[in-house]
Structures are given as C-alpha cells and as structure tokens.
Amino acid sequence: QVQLVESGGGLVQAGGSLRLSCAASGRTFSLYSMGWFRQAPGKEREFVVAISWSGTRTYYADSVKGRFAISRDNPKNMVYLQMNSLKPEDTAVYYCAADSATMRLSVRSADFGSWGQGTQVTVSS
Secondary structure, three states: OOEEEEEOOEEEEOOOOEEEEEEEEOOOHHHEEEEEEEEOOOOOOEEEEEEOOOOOOEEEOOOOOOOEEEEEEHHHOEEEEEEOOOOHHHOEEEEEEEEEEEOOOOOOHHHEEEEOOOEEEEEEO
16 A cells, blocks of 8 residues: 655646646555546546556546646656646546556556545636
8 A cells, every 4th residue: 555645736727737746655656657537526536647657658538638747756756747728627636546556557547546635626717
C-alpha cells in the first residue's frame, strides 16, 4: 500500500492553468505506474491520464489530450499534472492513484489500489 497526498487544486478561469502535485510514500515508487482520475458532481469517476513506472510512456483521455501533461520525479516520489487551457467541463475532484501491480500501464480504475484524498479543481466560465 502506498500513501498519496494531492495538492494544487483551486479556482481558475476558463483558459487558465493549474498544476496538481501528488506526493507518494510507503513503497518503491519507481516500480509502479501512476494515474490521475477525476469525478465531477453527479458523474462517475473517469480516467484522465496515466504514466508508466519509468515515465517513458503516457496515456491520455481524449478529452484532455493536448491540454494536460503528466510527469513524474521518481527520486522525489512525486507525480505532477499540468493542466492548461482549462474548460468549465474540467471541473471535478481530481484523484492521484497508484497501480497495485508493478511495471504495468493501465487506464482501468480497478487496477489502481491506492488513492489520494482528492483535490478540487473548479473552472469558471
């Protein structure tokens, strides 16, 4: 099990940017893929982006492709989500998640066994 703590959410106008951070602790960070998911009010949690354990591969949801960028710093046990050109429909609670298996890149929430508490992102029009 790994502990995850997100930060960086907030209120931003449409077209603006935010950077989310996720600090991980509790196991060998560099062996596990990481992901970001989000949940808007009244909607199911959805996949946003994932990054492989080495950081060499990423996978983005079509809705954020070209606007969001995920990165990781393995020596610091950190994952980041840079969000640009934000839209009101990006408003949601954003969750950092860690895959439960080593060296696997998945987009399925069921494959992520550890979750942060979430950070609110609100984009005003």
